Structures are given as structure tokens and as C-alpha cells.
Amino acid sequence: MSTTAVPPMIQMTAVNKWFGVFHVLKNISIEVAKGERIVVCGPSGSGKSTMIRCINALEEHQSGRIVVNGTELARDLKKIDLVRREVGMVFQQFNLFPHLTVLENLCLAPVWVRKQPRAEAEANAMRYLERVRIPEQARKYPNQLSGGQQQRVAIARALCMNPSVMLFDEPTSALDPEMIKEVLDVMVELAEEGMTMVCVTHEMGFARSVANRVVFMDGGEIIEVQPPEAFFHAPKSERTKLFLSQILHH
Amino acid sequence: MTDAALPIAPPRTGPTAWLRTNLFGSWRNTLISLGSFALLVWAVPPLLDWFLFESRWGDTPPAECRKAAGACWAFVHEKHRLILFGRYPFAEQWRPLVGMAILLGLIGASCYRPFWRRWLLAVWAVGIAVMAVLMWGGVFGLRFVETTLWGGLPLTFLLTTVGVGAAFPLGVVLALGRRSKLPIIRAVSIGYIELVRGVPLVSLLFMASFMFPLFMPSGVQINALIRAQVAIILFAGAYLAEVVRGGLQAVPRGQIEAAAALGMGYWLTMRKIVLPQAIRLVIPGIVNSFISTFKDTSLVAIVSLSDLMLSTRQAIADPLWRPFFVEGYVFIGAIYLVFCFLMSRYSQHLEVQLNTGRRR
Numbered sequence: 001m002s003t004t005a006v007p008p009m010i011q012m013t014a015v016n017k018w019f020g021v022f023h024v025l026k027n028i029s030i031e032v033a034k035g036e037r038i039v040v041c042g043p044s045g046s047g048k049s050t051m052i053r054c055i056n057a058l059e060e061h062q063s064g065r066i067v068v069n070g071t072e073l074a075r076d077l078k079k080i081d082l083v084r085r086e087v088g089m090v091f092q093q094f095n096l097f098p099h100l101t102v103l104e105n106l107c108l109a110p111v112w113v114r115k116q117p118r119a120e121a122e123a124n125a126m127r128y129l130e131r132v133r134i135p136e137q138a139r140k141y142p143n144q145l146s147g148g149q150q151q152r153v154a155i156a157r158a159l160c161m162n163p164s165v166m167l168f169d170e171p172t173s174a175l176d177p178e179m180i181k182e183v184l185d186v187m188v189e190l191a192e193e194g195m196t197m198v199c200v201t202h203e204m205g206f207a208r209s210v211a212n213r214v215v216f217m218d219g220g221e222i223i224e225v226q227p228p229e230a231f232f233h234a235p236k237s238e239r240t241k242l243f244l245s246q247i248l249h250h
Numbered sequence: 251m252t253d254a255a256l257p258i259a260p261p262r263t264g265p266t267a268w269l270r271t272n273l274f275g276s277w278r279n280t281l282i283s284l285g286s287f288a289l290l291v292w293a294v295p296p297l298l299d300w301f302l303f304e305s306r307w308g309d310t311p312p313a314e315c316r317k318a319a320g321a322c323w324a325f326v327h328e329k330h331r332l333i334l335f336g337r338y339p340f341a342e343q344w345r346p347l348v349g350m351a352i353l354l355g356l357i358g359a360s361c362y363r364p365f366w367r368r369w370l371l372a373v374w375a376v377g378i379a380v381m382a383v384l385m386w387g388g389v390f391g392l393r394f395v396e397t398t399l400w401g402g403l404p405l406t407f408l409l410t411t412v413g414v415g416a417a418f419p420l421g422v423v424l425a426l427g428r429r430s431k432l433p434i435i436r437a438v439s440i441g442y443i444e445l446v447r448g449v450p451l452v453s454l455l456f457m458a459s460f461m462f463p464l465f466m467p468s469g470v471q472i473n474a475l476i477r478a479q480v481a482i483i484l485f486a487g488a489y490l491a492e493v494v495r496g497g498l499q500a501v502p503r504g505q506i507e508a509a510a511a512l513g514m515g516y517w518l519t520m521r522k523i524v525l526p527q528a529i530r531l532v533i534p535g536i537v538n539s540f541i542s543t544f545k546d547t548s549l550v551a552i553v554s555l556s557d558l559m560l561s562t563r564q565a566i567a568d569p570l571w572r573p574f575f576v577e578g579y580v581f582i583g584a585i586y587l588v589f590c591f592l593m594s595r596y597s598q599h600l601e602v603q604l605n606t607g608r609r610r
Contacts (some may be wrong), residue, residue, distance in 0.1 A: 058507055077515075095508035099526050099604075106523060111514035161512060186557035 088158030148179030336401015420489025497528030
């Protein structure tokens with residue numbers, strides 16, 4: 001690999017996807033550089049979740065190329081698992097494992113997938129729990145925690161695999177308003193440390209302060225890609241303007 | 251949630267208040283209470299008379315027993331060795347007794363959660379081997395006893411334990427197979443489950459005992475006990491598969507996606523994420539299947555294996571004691587009841603224990 005031209009972390013080229021006859025992703029092409037933070041927004045049903053779920057092959061794309069950290073996502077299960085280890089994901093509904101304690105949630109994949117010794121995995125997990133500021137909850141079960149705490153555990157769980165990219169699929173949409181900030185704070189810190197991030201979110205404050213670029217999607221297409229400043233103050237497309245007027249109404 | 255919907259009980263306590271609220275709260279309750287009371291008065295005294303007051307115990311000879319109005323427990327006393335151990339050689343019956351004690355000990359130990367470790371499997375292997383040596387003999391100066399002579403309660407426990415122990419993994423594999431994305435595996439699983447569930451156990455036992463040997467090359471003999479055991483495993487496996495599938499379907503998709511996003515493969519996801527949750531959800535159904543299997547083993551009597559049911563019938567066959575078949579069936583009925591009840595209680599206990607993660 002050449003040292004001069006750093007290859008992009010994520011490269012999507014002309015990606016198309018259909019759910020039956022419904023064309024959810026239309027010719028999606030985008031590159032995400034290492035260390036870049038991308039916020040994806042758009043009206044519901046615009047395909048933004050589907051797009052980021054294609055990056056770790058939770059959804060299969062039917063045409064086009066997706067290359068993540070040098071590995072192309074083909075129909076090769078081994079390669080898919082390889083990519084998934086490098087790509088952390090945080091879900092809207094947390095998806096913590098309810099039958100395992102917080103610590104076990106964090107250690108499971110490092111121990112069984114990365115084959116880390118248990119003691120090392122636990123020490124690592126505790127470090128991440130401290131970073132998301134809930135080390136005291138390690139021995140509890142997920143359902144004993146608040147929504148905000150659960151989402152922070154989910155972030156820590158993804159980080160324990162030491163990923164090169166983090167995907168966030170509406171991480172604050174299922175939270176009560178008073179818990180959104182604690183999760184966003186963790187995400188901001190992560191961004192400051194230089195993590196490559198792709199976030200589907202409606203938190204425009206987060207987009208303003210953290211994103212390098214904002215991607216606006218509608219009807220399965222990328223309508224516009226702009227730095228936040230330009231995106232919020234000088235949107236090019238009418239659809240973007242309409243969307244912004246709807247979500248920034250006060 | 252539901253507690254709040256209940257009417258607030260009057261703040262009175264004591265037996266009278268309890269009676270008033272629970273038995274005579276309204277005219278309908280009063281009517282039901284009086285009816286039930288009358289039924290008890292009508293039914294309980296004669297039953298007590300039969301079971302206890304008019305019954306004959308100990309060494310009462312059958313002629314004496316016939317004169318009594320109550321049960322002749324002397325029959326059970328006289329025949330208990332035949333009922334409990336079947337035709338196993340009389341002098342050697344300590345062997346199945348010890349074997350059965352080992353089996354029950356293993357089951358008891360396996361009920362204790364801190365013992366759920368890998369070494370428990372090794373303990374089981376050793377225990378089963380010791381039981382086999384004890385029952386079969388032929389080594390260590392123990393007389394060889396053919397499986398055709400095995401019988402009674404040890405045989406019932408053996409068929410149940412091995413049946414349940416082997417049917418459970420089979421059921422899990424079939425349940426996973428039925429939900430597989432691979433069409434051939436799915437078709438085979440569905441075909442198997444529907445075929446086996448669609449026929450009575452009796453017909454499977456007949457097939458195993460009488461038809462199967464016809465297909466075998468001459469000279470190849472498979473022990474009748476093993477054939478019946480296999481039939482029980484195959485049958486119970488199909489039922490368990492459907493119970494487990496119910497659990498698999500109840501595990502949210504997000505759980506599988508979260509595991510996938512962490513790079514976990516299919517088998518790891520199933521073993522660590524999906525099955526532990528699925529099985530917890532269907533413990534009542536699983537135990538229900540286990541209880542059915544326990545009782546279904548009594549059907550091996552039709553292929554001449556003298557389990558508890560057949561050994562009891564053999565005891566009744568004695569002309570001297572023939573009138574007292576009711577006592578015999580009541581006795582083994584009580585044995586079945588006790589063990590089924592224990593299983594059911596344990597399943598409730600387990601449900602509470604394993605639901606730690608779901609409790610708020």
C-alpha cells in the first residue's frame with residue numbers, strides 16, 4: 001500500500017438495492033476518509049439506515065461495490081465477518097444481550113471472535129466502561145439500566161472490538177430527551193479522538209459541531225453532501241431546504 | 251400492573267374475614283362454596299376409608315384381603331420387588347437399585363445451577379458407565395443379566411433420561427434446521443418433524459421392534475431395548491424441535507443483528523445469543539415435553555419391555571392377587587405423579603432463576 005495516497009476507509013461505488021420491487025438505494029457513491037465524521041440525515045424512508053447497514057453487510061446490496069478498509073464486501077461470508085470485526089455498530093434499539101451482564105456483553109465478542117484471553121478482555125471492557133462513565137454498572141443486567149446507560153454500554157461493546165469505523169444508526173432516537181445528551185457526549189469524545197464515524201441522526205447540533213460532512217438523502221438517493229456550515233446555511237437543493245425547514249422549525 | 255386493577259381488600263384480617271371475602275363474598279361464591287363443600291363431604295370419607303381406615307397392610311394374605319372393604323396394600327407389599335425391578339434376577343436386584351440411585355443422584359446434581367459446568371458431562375459419562383456395568387454385569391464377578399430381563403422403575407428412568415438427554419440436542423438441531431436458510435436442510439427438518447409428529451409413538455415402537463429387523467441383513471441383531479430407546483428419542487426430538495422453534499422465533503431480530511455486527515458467526519451466535527434466550531423462553535414447554543416422554547415410556551410395554559407399567563401387569567397376573575389390580579395401578583400412578591410433580595416444580599424454580607436478566 002502506498003504511503004502517499006491514503007485509501008478511503010469506506011468506499012461505496014454505484015450501490016443499488018431493492019426490497020422486492022422497491023428501489024431503496026439508487027446509485028449511492030460516497031467515500032469516507034480515515035478519521036472523517038459523516039452525519040447522514042434525511043426524511044424517514046429515505047434509505048439512510050439501509051445505506052449504513054450495507055456497510056457491514058447487515059443488508060445485502062445488489063449492485064455496485066462496497067470496500068471497507070481495503071476489503072470488498074462480496075458474498076464471501078468469511079470476508080463479511082472480517083469486515084464486521086473492523087466495523088462497530090450502534091443500533092437505535094441498543095440490542096444489548098439481555099441474558100448477559102454488562103461486562104459479559106462487552107467481553108463476548110473479544111473473547112470468542114478475537115480470541116482474547118478473558119482477563120485481558122475484561123480489563124479492556126472496564127476501561128471502555130470508564131470511558132462511557134458507567135464502570136459501576138458492570139455486573140448488572142442491561143434491563144436494570146436506563147436507556148441512556150444502555151446505549152452507552154452498546155457503544156462500549158462496539159469499541160471493545162477495537163474497530164476502525166463506527167456506524168451509528170439513529171443512536172438517540174429511542175431515548176428519553178433527558179438521556180440524549182449523555183450519549184451524544186460520549187459520541188463527541190469519540191469523534192475528538194479521531195474515530196472514523198458514520199452517524200445516521202437527526203441531532204443537528206451534533207452534526208454542526210462534529211461532522212466533517214453532512215450527507216442528505218431522500219428517496220434512496222444522495223441529494224447533497226456538504227460541510228455542515230454550508231449544509232445548514234446554504235443548502236443547494238430544494239429538498240434539503242424543505243427538510244431543514246421542517247426539522248429546524250424553532 | 252394487574253395488582254393495581256384489583257379491588258382493594260377490606261382491611262380486616264382473621265379467619266372469619268378471610269372466609270367472608272374468599273368463600274362467601276357474593277351469592278354466587280356462596281353457592282359454589284356450598285356445592286364444593288357438599289362434594290367433598292360426599293367424596294372424601296369413602297376415599298379415606300378405602301385408602302386408609304378399611305385397608306389392609308403388611309403381610310395380610312390375599313384371602314383375608316378379599317374380606318376387607320378397603321384397599322389391599324398387602325398386594326403392593328408382597329409384589330413390590332416385581333413391580334419395581336421387573337424380572338431382573340431377584341438376588342441381583344441391588345444392582346438396578348444402586349444404578350437407579352446413581353441416575354437420580356446425577357439428575358439431582360444437574361438441577362443445581364452452580365454445577366452447570368463442563369465437568370458435569372464427564373460425571374454423567376462416568377455415572378452412566380457405572381450404571382451400565384451394574385445392570386449388565388459380566389465383569390468384576392457380576393453375573394451377566396440380559397437386557398430382556400431389565401425392568402421396572404430403573405428401566406423407566408433409564409428410557410426417560412437417555413430419551414430426554416438425546417432428544418433435546420436432536421430437537422435443537424431440528425429446530426435450527428427448520429429455520430435454516432439452506433433449502434435442503436430446511437426441507438429435511440420439516441419433513442422429519444412432520445412425519446414423526448404425525449404418527450403415534452406406538453407405531454414408531456412397532457416399526458423399531460418388528461419392521462426394522464426385516465430390513466436388516468440376517469445375522470445383524472440390534473438389541474430390542476436400544477431399538478425402543480431410539481424410537482423414543484426420535485419421537486421426543488420432533489416434539490422438542492417445535493417447542494424450541496417457538497423460542498427461536500421469539501428472539502428479536504436485533505439480537506442476531508447485534509451479534510452479526512460484532513463479527514460473530516452463525517454457530518457462535520446461536521450458541522451464545524439465540525439459544526440461551528430461546529430456551530429460557532420455552533422452559534415450560536420443554537418440561538412439558540419431558541413429562542410426556544416420561545409417561546410415554548410406559549408404551550414400551552407393547553414391545554415386551556417390562557418397564558414399570560408392564561412389571562405391574564406381570565404382578566397382577568398372579569391369580570391369587572388378581573382382584574387387587576387397582577392397588578397396583580394406584581401405586582405406580584403415585585410414583586409417576588411424584589416424579590412429574592417434581593419436574594414441574596423444578597421448571598417453575600428454573601424459570602424464576604433464569605429470568606434474572608429480564609427482571610427489572
